[in-house]
Amino acid sequence: MAGAGGAAARSRFAVVGGGIAGVTCAEKLATEFPSEDIFLMTASPVIKAVTNFKQVSKTLEEFDVEEQPSSILEKRYPNIKVIQSGVKQLKSDEHKIFTEDGKEYVYEKLCLCAGAKPKLIFEGNPYVLGIRDTDSAQAFQKNLAQAERIVVVGNGGIALELVYEIQGCEVIWAIKDKAIGNTFFDAGAAEFLIPKLTAEERETPIECKRTKYTVEGSQEKERPTATSDKLGSALGPDWHEGLHLKGTKEFSHKVHIEMLCEVKNIHLQQEFIQLQRTSLTFPKEEKNVEPDQVLWPVYVELTNGKIYGCDFIVSATGVVPNVKPFLDGNNFAVGEDGGLKVDEHMHTSVPDVYAAGDICTAAWEPSPVWHQMRLWTQARQMGWYAAKCMAADTLGESIDMDFSFELFAHVTKFFNYKVVVLGKYNAQGLGSDHELMLRCTKGQEYVKAVMQNGRMVGAVLIGETDLEETFENLILNQMDLSAYGEDLLNPDIDIEDYFD
Ligand SMILES: Cc1cc2nc3c(=O)[nH]c(=O)nc-3n(C[C@H](O)[C@H](O)[C@H](O)COP(=O)(O)OP(=O)(O)OC[C@H]3O[C@@H](n4cnc5c(N)ncnc54)[C@H](O)[C@@H]3O)c2cc1C
Numbered sequence: 001m002a003g004a005g006g007a008a009a010r011s012r013f014a015v016v017g018g019g020i021a022g023v024t025c026a027e028k029l030a031t032e033f034p035s036e037d038i039f040l041m042t043a044s045p046v047i048k049a050v051t052n053f054k055q056v057s058k059t060l061e062e063f064d065v066e067e068q069p070s071s072i073l074e075k076r077y078p079n080i081k082v083i084q085s086g087v088k089q090l091k092s093d094e095h096k097i098f099t100e101d102g103k104e105y106v107y108e109k110l111c112l113c114a115g116a117k118p119k120l121i122f123e124g125n126p127y128v129l130g131i132r133d134t135d136s137a138q139a140f141q142k143n144l145a146q147a148e149r150i151v152v153v154g155n156g157g158i159a160l161e162l163v164y165e166i167q168g169c170e171v172i173w174a175i176k177d178k179a180i181g182n183t184f185f186d187a188g189a190a191e192f193l194i195p196k197l198t199a200e201e202r203e204t205p206i207e208c209k210r211t212k213y214t215v216e217g218s219q220e221k222e223r224p225t226a227t228s229d230k231l232g233s234a235l236g237p238d239w240h241e242g243l244h245l246k247g248t249k250e251f252s253h254k255v256h257i258e259m260l261c262e263v264k265n266i267h268l269q270q271e272f273i274q275l276q277r278t279s280l281t282f283p284k285e286e287k288n289v290e291p292d293q294v295l296w297p298v299y300v301e302l303t304n305g306k307i308y309g310c311d312f313i314v315s316a317t318g319v320v321p322n323v324k325p326f327l328d329g330n331n332f333a334v335g336e337d338g339g340l341k342v343d344e345h346m347h348t349s350v351p352d353v354y355a356a357g358d359i360c361t362a363a364w365e366p367s368p369v370w371h372q373m374r375l376w377t378q379a380r381q382m383g384w385y386a387a388k389c390m391a392a393d394t395l396g397e398s399i400d401m402d403f404s405f406e407l408f409a410h411v412t413k414f415f416n417y418k419v420v421v422l423g424k425y426n427a428q429g430l431g432s433d434h435e436l437m438l439r440c441t442k443g444q445e446y447v448k449a450v451m452q453n454g455r456m457v458g459a460v461l462i463g464e465t466d467l468e469e470t471f472e473n474l475i476l477n478q479m480d481l482s483a484y485g486e487d488l489l490n491p492d493i494d495i496e497d498y499f500d
């Protein structure tokens, strides 16, 4: 197709990234321009396909994500040409892309969908693992299978999933906040969820005696393999279901939460022993463990003064967009979160270069009830809409913002509860100018509506509340609900009757 030194292959449209954003973008372009070849360049050997797509309501959507060989995509869309090689450089003024295998490609319009990678604390420390793609999830599972205790740092989606799923291994969960799950929940919702975490801990606590580590013994153990530099796509829904997330112990779940703290330092075993011997200020005893009984491969020192020994650390502390190969020599505007800034047409600050999914930072003036979160729903919506914008620009047509950006809407599962979050579900950016309405039945459902000037601007629905469509409509139509007062959440009143 294109050889080093040979003529560069040309295509009207090129997309970089075989994750949900890139594949959706390429598919949409392939449908809009059936007689054009679409280049899809990706560093990963497999691509992500959205299957069983279901529009649950106006803005809520559910789908499965499948990892597939790229040949399946090419079979479905014969005009998509998958180029399996990482992009190492972009020369946007020449409209050229250079891949790791020494080839070059010329495009007219390009969409960058290279995703993101875990933003690790103490990056480079071999005992700190991140979870992003199939390889890193498997590395995590392999290490967990030999572990008795791990420390999970972070309080977002990944940490919430992990602390609930891990069995047979003690989990020390270190969070900066005063409640769990700060990216999705406020303290009230966290309070509702906590019993689920501790209940299962009580059900099956057949605790075993901890085997004693010796320095020699621990050296024999396989060391954790931290996330490699390989750039796979982010995992899909229920990614942990196929994995056996089990440590070496016989008990079911055992989670200890350390709130309002961060990791101050990480000490390897030898260094820890040395510090204990020589430093006057270093704590003489490891907290939580009988001194000298156990030696752990690594020790985590928290800012609250506590120290926990463990087998390894999971850093579930957010992501950083994969922008590096594209920045050099190109004048991209980059957001505070490190993403490529895109306008309301998914266009970056560089001519003919668009971006979608985790790599981008939405820099347009959003609807008052939409915000960006790096989620696969948004990756799909952005990839699809970016392709529409590329098509419209090519054909000289105008295009309106897609409806999916009107309202932030996400449906997921935490602690085995269905969770729906809508609009400014945590009163993000509203300051004190809002009121909360709550309804909670322990162990069953938690309903929170965020109200501003008598109008609903956000909601959290945990459990089978069946309220998502009604609330979605109420947020979208911004009806004045002051007259309904507390009845809005009264379970004996069918509020749908009011508004239908
Ligand atoms: C463990 C985990 C659980 C998650 N759970 C949920 C969830 O429950 N719900 C939800 O909505 N979201 C969830 N997410 C987030 C969601 O997976 C991502 O937001 C989404 O998949 C991002 O898609 P993307 O296409 O932008 O990026 P990615 O999936 O990261 O894809 C990027 C692609 O670009 C390729 N690439 C990277 N660099 C280059 C390069 N230089 N050259 C060529 N190709 C390159 C990669 O190989 C990959 O194919 C989860 C994420 C993780 C890690």
Ligand SMILES: NC(=O)C1=CN([C@@H]2O[C@H](COP(=O)(O)OP(=O)(O)OC[C@H]3O[C@@H](n4cnc5c(N)ncnc54)[C@H](O)[C@@H]3O)[C@@H](O)[C@H]2O)C=CC1
Residues within 6 Å of the ligand: 121, 153, 154, 155, 156, 157, 158, 159, 161, 175, 176, 182, 183, 262, 263, 315, 316, 317, 318, 319, 373, 374, 375, 412, 413
């Ligand atoms: N069910 C879902 O919807 C899920 C979504 N995801 C998505 O996948 C991506 C990655 O997930 P996460 O890594 O959980 O990111 P996240 O952005 O959801 O959460 C990061 C967490 O780390 C904390 N943090 C950041 N820096 C820290 C530090 N130095 N020390 C301690 N804590 C720190 C933050 O306060 C936050 O709680 C996110 O975009 C997330 O939205 C992940 C899993 C499940």
